[in-house]
Amino acid sequence: xxxxxxxxxxxxxxxxxxxxxxxxxxxxxxxxxxxxxxxxxxxxxxxxxxxxxxxxxxxxxxxxxxxxxxxxxxxxxxxxxxxxxxxxxxxxxxxxxxxxxxxxxxxxxxxxxxxxxxxxxxxxxxxxxxxxxxxxxxxxxxxxxxxxxxxxxxxxxxxxxxxxxxxxxxxxxxxxxxxxxxxxxxxxxxxxxxxxxxxxxxxxxxxxxxxxxxxxxxxxxxxxxxxx
Amino acid sequence: xxxxxxxxxxxxxxxxxxxxxxxxxxxxxxxxxxxxxxxxxxxxxxxxxxxxxxxxxxxxxxxxxxxxxxxxxxxxxxxxxxxxxxxxxxxxxxxxxxxxxxxxxxxxxxxxxxxxxxxxxxxxxxxxxxxxxxxxxxxxxxxxxxxxxxxxxxxxxxxxxxxxxxxxxxxxxxxxxxxxxxxxxxxxxxxxxxxxxxxxxxxxxxxxxxxxxxxxxxxxxxxxxxxx
DNA sequence: ACCTGAACACCGTTCAAGT
DNA sequence: ACCTGAACACCGTTCAAGT
Numbered sequence: 397x398x399x400x401x402x403x404x405x406x407x408x409x410x411x412x413x414x415x416x417x418x419x420x421x422x423x424x425x426x427x428x429x430x431x432x433x434x435x436x437x438x439x440x441x442x443x444x445x446x447x448x449x450x451x452x453x454x455x456x457x458x459x460x461x462x463x464x465x466x467x468x469x470x471x472x473x474x475x476x477x478x479x480x481x482x483x484x485x486x487x488x489x490x491x492x493x494x495x496x497x498x499x500x501x502x503x504x505x506x507x508x509x510x511x512x513x514x515x516x517x518x519x520x521x522x523x524x525x526x527x528x529x530x531x532x533x534x535x536x537x538x539x540x541x542x543x544x545x546x547x548x549x550x551x552x553x554x555x556x557x558x559x560x561x562x563x564x565x566x567x568x569x570x571x572x573x574x575x576x577x578x579x580x581x582x583x584x585x586x587x588x589x590x591x592x593x594x595x596x597x598x599x600x601x602x603x604x605x606x607x608x609x610x611x612x613x614x615x616x617x618x619x620x621x622x623x624x
Numbered sequence: 625x626x627x628x629x630x631x632x633x634x635x636x637x638x639x640x641x642x643x644x645x646x647x648x649x650x651x652x653x654x655x656x657x658x659x660x661x662x663x664x665x666x667x668x669x670x671x672x673x674x675x676x677x678x679x680x681x682x683x684x685x686x687x688x689x690x691x692x693x694x695x696x697x698x699x700x701x702x703x704x705x706x707x708x709x710x711x712x713x714x715x716x717x718x719x720x721x722x723x724x725x726x727x728x729x730x731x732x733x734x735x736x737x738x739x740x741x742x743x744x745x746x747x748x749x750x751x752x753x754x755x756x757x758x759x760x761x762x763x764x765x766x767x768x769x770x771x772x773x774x775x776x777x778x779x780x781x782x783x784x785x786x787x788x789x790x791x792x793x794x795x796x797x798x799x800x801x802x803x804x805x806x807x808x809x810x811x812x813x814x815x816x817x818x819x820x821x822x823x824x825x826x827x828x829x830x831x832x833x834x835x836x837x838x839x840x841x842x843x844x845x846x847x848x849x850x851x852x
Numbered sequence: 853a854c855c856t857g858a859a860c861a862c863c864g865t866t867c868a869a870g871t
Numbered sequence: 872a873c874c875t876g877a878a879c880a881c882c883g884t885t886c887a888a889g890t
Contacts, residue, residue: 407854430883442884443855451883503778507816508800513809516819520811534815535831538780546774550731552766572736581741583748587762588735591744603763611839635873658864670865671874679864856889863882870875 407437409447413457420458420497430454459501460509466491468514477526481540482609484519488544489601499548506541516541527616536612547604552594566593635665637675641685648686648725658682687729688737694719696742705754709768710837712747716772717829727776734769744769755844764840775832780822794821 405411415436416428430451434441448454471483492499506512516537523533553566573588584591594600633639643664644656658679662669676682699711720727734740744765751761781794801816812819822828 429881431881440856442857442886445884446854507797507812507820513804513812517809517812520815524811530811530815531818533811534818535828536835538819539832539835542774542778545778546770550770550773569735576741581745583752583758583761584735584741584745587748587758590759590762591735591766600763604767607764607767607839607843608835609839610842611835611837614838614842615835657862659862668875670867670876673865674873854890857887858885860885861883864880866877866879868876871873 407439407443407447412444412447412454413461416454416458417461417495417498421495425497455501456505458498459505462491462495462498462502463506463509463512465494466511468511468518473518477522478609478613480522481612482605484515485540485544485605485608488515488541489547492544492548496548496551499545503542503545540608543608547601551600552592635667635671635675640672640675640682641689644682644686645689645723645726649723653725683729684733686726687733690719690723690726690730691734691737691740693722694739696739696746701746705750706837706841708750709747709840710833712743713768713772713833713836716743716769717775717833720772720776724776724779727773731770731773768836771836775829779828780820
């Protein structure tokens with residue numbers, strides 16, 4: 397066995413991005429390296445520069461790929477608008493969760509992919525239809541993207557770091573929590589473990605999206621304060 | 625002139641963290657380097673390892689420093705609870721905005737600083753008093769921290785990158801927007817500039833915090849669905 | 853069109869040694 | 872207690888050259 401895959405995939409832009417995401421999934425984003433990728437392809441580091449102009453462009457391409465796996469049209473646009481909004485955000489979250497360590501890269505790349513643009517347009521459309529003016533709809537649509545990225549990247553429990561390191565970090569956290577003076581931080585001491593870890597991933601995301609959509613619903617009645 | 629400061633500050637843990645934050649402010653987090661710091665102090669790179677055990681610990685210390693500039697007790701706890709919550713989140717946002725490029729480092733460090741703990745405890749307290757059970761209060765308190773970090777780190781307009789690069793990135797964005805087919809993305813094409821830039825920073829933060837607090841208010845009535 | 857070799861200017865970090 | 876020298880194993884990237 398020379399590499400993990402029996403068939404040696406030939407070098408190409410897509411193949412490089414795929415491999416980069418695979419490395420990020422297992423060992424975190426810092427492990428994604430031009431030289432490392434070259435080694436995995438059995439090639440000289442400079443060979444990569446033919447398919448990718450530099451590392452920043454590679455990272456951008458990784459971000460774009462996250463949205464490519466997302467089909468905005470697959471999200472049904474039926475039912476009340478809060479439910480539609482919820483489904484849109486959930487779709488983004490789902491796409492980012494496929495590569496949590498690379499999710500950070502998605503935040504600045506939404507408007508550069510076709511499906512991301514579809515998604516943004518759909519969000520704006522349903523928000524305007526719901527009664528928001530275009531400026532506010534834009535703010536909310538942006539926020540919905542930011543929220544999706546936040547939920548995945550900030551998910552409690554050290555997702556972005558390598559599996560081997562996770563144990564040590566969690567131990568350090570528990571030690572810090574154990575040192576909390578209960579008389580000074582009664583509520584925090586009681587819930588500190590829940591604060592920094594996450595036993596139910598799906599519940600975490602459900603709650604996060606609920607909270608966001610509830611906020612948007614709460615903003616609607618006040619629309620009169622902006623334009624007459 | 626050897627360095628910018630006339631008085632050569634002597635090496636110490638705090639001085640190193642200060643300088644690291646100053647570098648991050650001007651040139652971004654990537655410019656913060658053990659060797660660069662050593663050079664600015666007129667010292668050998670290994671000298672730093674006496675005051676800081678490694679780079680990760682330095683980054684953590686930078687994150688802690690963000691919360692040190694925050695006094696939780698200074699936030700008045702009067703008025704209705706949504707207003708109190710709003711002030712707490714605004715305080716965190718304010719602290720992070722002092723060093724936007726380093727704000728990412730704060731997300732995992734809240735429970736390691738005294739003022740961060742105070743803040744979390746205060747948030748839990750007011751949420752429980754508002755009628756949430758402890759589990760939900762914990763989820764919301766965590767979310768409020770995540771939101772504060774998100775607002776600062778994801779602020780539209782390329783804050784984390786160096787000033788010289790900003791121009792080029794903005795130009796690239798405008799080009800991408802100009803290429804948007806108006807017939808396919810009518811709403812997006814109309815608001816794409818507002819989507820990726822930010823002409824009114826304070827308005828952006830006000831809206832973001834409003835949206836979050838509105839969401840929390842929206843979650844309250846449903847508390848009956850959890851425990852009886 | 854696609855890849856290599858050699859080189860450059862960087863990183864973080866260890867370890868033994870100095871004062 | 873605090874810092875240095877030398878060394879190691881890494882980075883991204885350029886540029887001329889090969890096929």
